[in-house]
Amino acid sequence: MESGYVTTPFGRRPMTLGMLASQKLTRDIDPAKSVDKWKIYRALCExxxxxxxxxxxxxVLNALLSFYPKNDLCEDNGLVVFPSNAQLSLRSHGMAEQTIRRHLAALVEAxxxxxxxxxxxxxxxRRGREGEVSDAFGFSLAPLLSRAEEFEHLAATVVAERLHIQQLRERISLCRRDIAKLIETAVAEQLGGDWQGIYLGFRSLIEDLPRFPTTAALENLLEELVILRDDIVIQLEMQLKTQKQSGNPYQNERHIQNSNPESYSDLEPSFETKQGATTVDKPDLTTVPMVGKPEVSVDGRQSGRRKAAERDAGANADARGDLKSFPLGLVLQACPxxxxxxxxxxxxxxxxxxxxGVVVRTMLNVSPSAYQDACLAMGPENAATVMACILERxxxxxxxGGYLRDLTRRTEKEQFAIGPMLMSLVRANAPTGQRTG
Incomplete structure (x- = not known):
């Protein structure tokens, strides 16, 4: 029985309390206990x-185990192997002897x-007369036998941790895909909200993750991504609810512009006076026609078409306080x-x-909630137009932000029209010689 006494290392190698504790554990091994050496080696690898x-x-440990004559480690077969460094080098795929000695010391220390x-x-x-080993000097494998259950438990812990990390990474990948596609959908559908800011926050979460993250870091990231995804879903559901209550105003507005090319917005050539063109008297701010207050008709045909367009616009503008969109060219002329x-x-x-509009909102420190409220009250196009006017002024x-919230409240009370604001900026940006008195 090789583990029945205390042994100290040869030469200058010091004796440590860890070595003494390892030797003490081997004294209490059950003589009938045995383990498969390759099974315990696989557990050590895990x-x-x-x-x-x-x-x-x-x-190196694998090479040592290959010198053990039996598959099962037990005290009856002896637990000491005694190969030379040259033999270990051959079975370690030509590893240098100096390297082998360093790794042997690491195995002893562990x-x-x-x-x-x-x-x-x-x-x-030393062998007896019949060839049996009576005493051997080398490396004892007794710790592998005495700590077999501990090694198997550690291996199971590592496997469970690895599976947990794999599941975390899978869930993080799903959340990343969901968030990216939901933001892409919101932008493609031109839904109101600070989607650029949300995307930047989403990317910062991903980029802050270290290259080799811990389990705690992955769990924190997953929690933040789940919260972000839930917030995006809530915003999209609110947009769907708003569109349903307003009778899908986005489609109706596009229908008005496409099906009535001679509607009021396109019958105002003076709104888009090009530079160098002959100017005509532009209408005063108070003469900008609103829904239900048409101008004097030019002829019977135009009057009939205008009245029909105004009736359609009045039916589709209830959800936005009768706030109508103006041509893009007029907006760019007023707000270059x-x-x-x-x-x-x-x-x-x-x-x-x-x-x-989203970029300008961020630059002017307008909160996402204020801009979203404006989009809901005015519509995305009108909210972007108002942001362009605020930038111009x-x-x-x-x-x-406070000015935008005030305009939003006035819009909800049907006390605000974009036309006067645009026309004021058109006149302010017109060349001096072309301004009307």
Whole structure:
């Protein structure tokens, strides 16, 4: 029985309390106990992160186990192996002897081996007359037998942790996909909300994750992503509810513009006076026609078409306080500064104006809730138009967010019209010689 006494290392190698504790554990091994050496080796490979040993050290241990004559480790078969460093190098795929000695020391320090050194430090065995090993000096595998249950438990813990991390990564991937596609849908449908800010916050969460995250870091990230996804879903559901209550105003507005090309918005050529063209007297702010107050008709045909268009516009504008959209060309003529904030420094469609409105909102420190409320009350196109007007008059407005909220409240009470604001800016931006008196 090799583990029945205390043994100290040969030469200058010091004796430690850890070595003494490992040797003490081997004294209480049940003589009938046995374990499969390769099964316990697989458990050690799984539990490697918790044991603090490297794969190279385990390769050396694998070579040592190959010198054990039986598959089952038990005290009856002896627990000491005594190969030379040269033999270990051959079975370790040519590993250098100096490297082998370093990894053997690491295995001893980790409590996986016990040195049983001979008086001269050599590894050998004494045999009896019948060839049986009576005494051996080398490395004792007794710790593998005595701590077999501990190693298996550590291996199960590592496997469970690995599966947990895998599940966390899968759920994080699903949340990332959901959030990205929901934001993409909201932008494509031109829904109101600070989707650019939400996307930037989403990317910051992902980029703050370290390259090799811990389980706690993954759990925190998943929790934040789930909260963000739920918030986005709530915003989209609110948009669906608003559209349902307003009779889908976005489709109705596009229908008015497409099916009635000679509606009121297109019958005002003076609104889009080009630079260098002959100017005509522009209507006063108070003469901007509102729903239900048509201008004097030019002829019978135009009057009939205008009245029909105004009836359709009145039926579709109830949810927005009779607030109508103006041509994109008029908006850009009144607010030329907004063009610099469009995609690529240009605005060619309402979608480009909506994107520019979000950028300007962020620049002017308007809160996402204030802009979202404006989109719900005025419509996304009108809210972006108002943001362009606020940008144009930035030097005369102390708080852009407070001003926008005031306009939103006035819109809900049907006390605000965008026409006067636009026409005032058109006249202000017109060349001096072309301004009407």
């Amino acid at each position: 539990a490697k992160p918790l044991l603090g040993v490297t794969d190279r050290a385990l390769a 409590g996986l081996l016990i040195r049983k050194d001979s008086p001269n430090g050599k590894r050998y065995a 500064q907004i063009i610099d904030y469009g995609p690529g420094g240009a605005i060619g469609s309402w979608r480009d104006l909506l994107s520019a 930035g030097g005369h407005i102390n708080s852009a």
